[in-house]
Amino acid sequence: MRDYSQQVLSGEGRDDYARYMRTDALLSLQRRPDEVVHRDELLFQVVHQSTELWLKLACSEVHEAAECILIDNLETAIRLLKRASLGIELVTNQLEMMRELSPWDFQTIRTVLGHGSGADSPGWRSVQKHSRRIERVFTDLVERRGIDLAELYRSKVDSAEQRLAEAMIEWDERISLWRVRHYKMATRVIGHQVVGTQGTPVDVLAKLIAHKFFPQLWDVRTELTRTGPMGDTT
Numbered sequence: 001m002r003d004y005s006q007q008v009l010s011g012e013g014r015d016d017y018a019r020y021m022r023t024d025a026l027l028s029l030q031r032r033p034d035e036v037v038h039r040d041e042l043l044f045q046v047v048h049q050s051t052e053l054w055l056k057l058a059c060s061e062v063h064e065a066a067e068c069i070l071i072d073n074l075e076t077a078i079r080l081l082k083r084a085s086l087g088i089e090l091v092t093n094q095l096e097m098m099r100e101l102s103p104w105d106f107q108t109i110r111t112v113l114g115h116g117s118g119a120d121s122p123g124w125r126s127v128q129k130h131s132r133r134i135e136r137v138f139t140d141l142v143e144r145r146g147i148d149l150a151e152l153y154r155s156k157v158d159s160a161e162q163r164l165a166e167a168m169i170e171w172d173e174r175i176s177l178w179r180v181r182h183y184k185m186a187t188r189v190i191g192h193q194v195v196g197t198q199g200t201p202v203d204v205l206a207k208l209i210a211h212k213f214f215p216q217l218w219d220v221r222t223e224l225t226r227t228g229p230m231g232d233t234t
């Protein structure tokens with residue numbers, strides 16, 4: 001009979017869970033109660049730190065999805081991109097916790113942030129880098145296979161190419177939806193016509209919502225509307 005009370009992994013931590021998950025290191029990454037200037041720093045740090053972890057996973061999936069497109073393995077790329085988009089959805093949902101942050105209490109937390117801003121988030125920087133790369137890889141695929149995107153959308157609804165394009169647009173859209181929530185949340189907490197810890201006006205965040213990583217996939221929709229049965233209604 002196996003003795004489950006025995007720890008079998010090497011490494012630091014009182015049991016195998018702690019050793020594998022490295023919970024001692026992980027749980028020591030938040031400011032201690034004796035360090036904090038406000039009790040809600042824990043809430044603030046947990047939302048940011050867990051965002052970094054989910055984005056680490058999401059970007060790793062986008063990276064591999066791009067590698068799969070390079071070798072024409074579209075099915076795996078689609079699966080990994082969907083997983084990556086789910087990661088963005090999860091970090092969008094966890095912004096809900098910031099609703100619990102009172103605007104006045106946040107003014108105390110702000111005093112210890114220095115010039116630290118989510119604008120320097122390694123996770124979000126990585127999202128930008130990997131989004132640009134997969135856009136290039138996808139564009140190469142379109143050229144390599146001689147794909148006419150409008151035709152792909154008109155007549156190949158179940159094709160791997162169209163499902164990949166849809167997985168790509170979902171990634172792009174999820175990022176914009178995060179930006180919508182982040183902008184509204186930031187305005188709710190610090191107001192508008194003020195600047196963040198890095199000097200950027202909150203209202204600039206609203207403009208970023210319109211950014212598109214994969215413009216050709218958005219443009220093709222416009223083309224479908226213009227050439228569809230109703231024609232261009234502008």
Ligand code: HEM
Pocket residue numbers: 047048051052098101106116117118119120121124179182185186187189190195196197198199200201202205208
């Ligand atoms: C009380 C909560 C928050 C407020 C008031 C806030 C406010 C701001 C402001 C004003 C900016 C503009 C740059 C600056 O001057 O700082 C900014 C940028 C940014 N923040 Fe936040 N933020 C909050 C939470 C978060 C969280 C939880 C994340 C997740 C990591 C995050 C990620 C970002 C990113 C990525 C940018 C760059 C703009 C973009 O790519 O859309 N922020 N934030």
